[in-house]
Amino acid sequence: YERSGHWEKFKDELFRITTREGHEFAMKPMNCPHHTQIYARRQWSYRELPQRYANTTTCYRDEQTGELSGLSRVRAFTQDDAHVFCRSTQIKEEFNKVWDIVQTFYAAFGFDMKVRLSTHDPERMENYLGSPESWETAVKILEQIVAEKGVGAIAGDGEAAFYGPKLDFMANDSMGREWQVATIQLDFVQPMRFDLTCMNEKSEKEPVVMIHAAIMGSIDRFLSILIEHTGGAFPLWLSPVQAKVLPVSEKHIAYAQEVAEQFRAVGIRVELSADDSLGKRIRSAKMEKVPYVLVVGDAEVEAKTATLEGRAGKIGALPVADIIAKLKEEIRTRAIS
Known part of the structure; x- marks a missing residue:
């Protein structure tokens, strides 16, 4: 977590346990660093990419009492989390595949969806990992993906994850309230920090790119939105x-x-x-x-x-x-x- 940057960013929000011998542990708050470990277990050929990992497990956050709210904000939540490790030339294709899953999933529940392009705040680069140049490159890729999809994206200045820009899918429920539901995030930082590579056509190590994807975000929160959206009258x-x-x-x-x-x-x-x-x-x-x-x-x-x-x-x-x-x-x- 120190290497990924999550410790510095979220250490005060974690459930932490210190043993009698002084060892410090944290209950798992997210899956990203663990999926990088799975990828890093061996060297991959470019022919084997993309590598896609997904799991649905419980994560834990030390939310304060005043932050808790029904199923939508809890201390233990079940997250559907996926990460794709691919070459830079495969980014658009992988993003579009996840986008198609998001559209299919939410259409089944009758949600009206909008897309928000969540980017960094160039005036506050101290809040983000990576260079300004890598951020500009990542943002341009997402702008191209949105343009090629032919949809108008809402500007989400300053709403990026600390490691990269993202496409957030915003849903309006039956009462007109807006919720951020699914997300697809582009990450050049984690692969660099964990030295994640593939062997390319020239038998040289080539850095890979990491795509973070969550369709429901958390099953608990999604269910709270769905229950209120349908008034409990499920299809x-x-x-x-x-x-x-x-x-x-x-x-x-x-x-x-x-x-x-x-x-x-x-x-x-x-x-x-x-x-x-x-x-x-x-x-x-x-x-x-x-x-x-x-x-x-x-x-x-x-x-x-x-x-x-x-x-x-x-x-x-x-x-x-x-x-x-x-x-x-x-x-x-x-x-x-």
């Missing part, structure tokens, strides 16, 4: 319980169980609720924000149907096979609502 494909089968009375339970088994057989997450009055069970399912409720009574048992109700209101009596087909298609297409 069908993501809902923990996708449908509830409600028999009108005890004599309809056997048929309700048959319906539920048909749903389970095709992988639809379903629960059967037979306790309490029908009205209370319907209200409970709505409070739990279950996407679909199926009510079965005498008429449904007779016709081998179920009366379907979604979040938007009552749909009507349909054959069970038709309901299953409808839900499967909605799950397959990952419909937002």
